[in-house]
Amino acid sequence: MKTIKNLFAATRLKQEFADRRNKLYRVAYSWCHNTALADDLVQETMLKAMKKADSLRDQATLDTWLYRILLNNWHDYLRVQGRNVELYDVGDESQLEHVDNYQQSQIVGRVRSSIERLPMSLREVVTLADFAGFSYAEIAEIVDIPIGTVMSRLFRARQNLKKQLLDLAGEGKIPVKLLRVK
Amino acid sequence: MNNKTYTDEKLNLFIDDQLDTDEKDEIRHSILDDSELRERVCQLKAVRELVAYAYEKVPESDCTNGQDKSLSSRYLWKGIAASLMLAIGMLTGWVVNDAAHSMELASAEDVFQYYKHTEQVDRAERKIILHVTTGDISAVNGALDEAEQLLASYREAGTPMKLDIVTYKEGINMLRVGVSPYVDRIEELVEHNKNVSLYACMRSIDKIEKKEGKPVVMMEKAVTDKSAQELISERLQKGWIYIKV
Numbered sequence: 385m386k387t388i389k390n391l392f393a394a395t396r397l398k399q400e401f402a403d404r405r406n407k408l409y410r411v412a413y414s415w416c417h418n419t420a421l422a423d424d425l426v427q428e429t430m431l432k433a434m435k436k437a438d439s440l441r442d443q444a445t446l447d448t449w450l451y452r453i454l455l456n457n458w459h460d461y462l463r464v465q466g467r468n469v470e471l472y473d474v475g476d477e478s479q480l481e482h483v484d485n486y487q488q489s490q491i492v493g494r495v496r497s498s499i500e501r502l503p504m505s506l507r508e509v510v511t512l513a514d515f516a517g518f519s520y521a522e523i524a525e526i527v528d529i530p531i532g533t534v535m536s537r538l539f540r541a542r543q544n545l546k547k548q549l550l551d552l553a554g555e556g557k558i559p560v561k562l563l564r565v566k
Numbered sequence: 567m568n569n570k571t572y573t574d575e576k577l578n579l580f581i582d583d584q585l586d587t588d589e590k591d592e593i594r595h596s597i598l599d600d601s602e603l604r605e606r607v608c609q610l611k612a613v614r615e616l617v618a619y620a621y622e623k624v625p626e627s628d629c630t631n632g633q634d635k636s637l638s639s640r641y642l643w644k645g646i647a648a649s650l651m652l653a654i655g656m657l658t659g660w661v662v663n664d665a666a667h668s669m670e671l672a673s674a675e676d677v678f679q680y681y682k683h684t685e686q687v688d689r690a691e692r693k694i695i696l697h698v699t700t701g702d703i704s705a706v707n708g709a710l711d712e713a714e715q716l717l718a719s720y721r722e723a724g725t726p727m728k729l730d731i732v733t734y735k736e737g738i739n740m741l742r743v744g745v746s747p748y749v750d751r752i753e754e755l756v757e758h759n760k761n762v763s764l765y766a767c768m769r770s771i772d773k774i775e776k777k778e779g780k781p782v783v784m785m786e787k788a789v790t791d792k793s794a795q796e797l798i799s800e801r802l803q804k805g806w807i808y809i810k811v
Contacts, residue, residue, distance in 0.1 A: 413624045422624075495620040513582065514617035520584055538582075539575045542613045549616070 397437055400446060401430055407516065408454055414511040415458055417500055425461065429454045445525075451516065452526045455508065462504070498548040502541055509534060510541035572596070572603060574610070581611050691726040693806040695798060701736030703747065709740070710748060710755070712809070717759055727761055730801065734767045734794035738774065741766050741788045749785060756787050763787075767794035 405426060412422035432453050440449055499507055512518045512526060513534075520538075524531045572593065579585050580593045597604050694716060698709050713729060720727040731740075739745050741752065741764055756762050766788045775782050784790055 410621050410624050414621045419625050491616075492620050495616045499617065499620065510617055511621070514614045515621050517618075520582065535575060535578065539578055542578060542610060543574065545613045545617070546609055549613070 398434070401433055401450070404447070404450060405430070408450065411451070411511060411516050412454060412458065414499065414515055415504070415508060416461075417496065421461070425454060425457050428457045432457070448518070448522045448525045451512065451518070452528070455526055458508075495545075495549070498545050501548060502544055506537050506541035506544065509537040510545070513538055572606075574606070577607055577610055581607060581614060691728065692720060693728045693801070694730070694809060695801050695806050696729060696731045696809050697794070697798060698731065698733045698737035698740055699735050701739040706737075706740045706746075706748060710751060713755065713762070717755075717762070729759070729762045730765060730797070730806075731762065732765045732767070732794050732797050733770070733788075735770050738766045738770045738782070738784070741785045743783045743785055746785075752785065753787070764789065765792070765794070765797055766790045767792075767797075769793045769795075 408429060409422055409426045412425040413419065416422055416425070429450060433450055436453075440446065499510070502510065508527060509523055512523045513520070518526065520531050520534045523534045527534070529537075576585075577593075580590060583590075585593070593603075593607075597607060696709060696713055698706065700706070709731075713731065716729060717727065733740050740748060743749060746752070752764070756764060764785065764787050766784050768790055770793075771782050771784070771790055
């Protein structure tokens, strides 16, 4: 009976993981800007999550638990590559065919390249907050830093992005600029 | 409360819904009376929305199974597109900013509806410069798509619009007879839209003539009596919106 229960639990957990796969992939992509790498990171995360399922005490923390595994995999990758702070050369941002419309692709490209210029610690926090929608407390749990550090990283990331998205428009460093001068 | 008493850290907490009710209410009240504070909050929200939308749709890996079908609907993408435009607008200041409403924007759908509403109620003439500086065929094609989209959107919204296409450096090839593959398309665009004008930078023409050692033949409708710099600075001083390709 216990075996059957465990089997059901495992199946349910697998389904929970599968439901979250797409978002995990997109978050991983926002960090590495590389489709194959993002896919590898998510695959690895899924495998580790299945193996470590027993260590998940509270089902309500599934998301933070999964993203923490994903982040650890990403940091492991950076360590192996010897680039544990910055990462500029794995991106495949020239490939924007997935964005349907010309105008959209220009804006999306512009925002992504601004995010890509952020130091990795800021990039991780800002995408977890603004794209994945985690609270400060959850981000602190995922990244394993104090909430105050989450706040200061988020502040710096947004200031930086705001500046880049305004300044780049005036400096001609991006393909399409949208600017009002009055 | 004075705008200067709120740091950006505090405003981040506000937009991320990390403050308690009293603090949130206090900022909300201040926003109503303080346009500068409103603008700061709007800019932070714009950055947050841009990050969110930049990764709503990413290229799939060859190995990726399973797609989030809910994200592929055309309607949502319209919303995302509008949101991106709105967020960029909030950031650069070229969207008329009804901050009291935009403060409440939460989803792509909301933003799209807000954008539509703003478009419908704000019928002042839009004046746009499309500055083409590249001879790259796909970029020129994209610029023409952009021009047609802008014209169609404003026509649909019933908003008057004036569009000046200003070409510069290699961009003048777009308007060169015998060089541009788009001459017929551009002629048709100008023929059907009396609000579209074509300009080729006088200095760029001179330079290319010197380089090629022969006269540069431009389309009949292209005005060639000023430099792009003059044309653009005149318009910017009058508040035109500038889009560079």
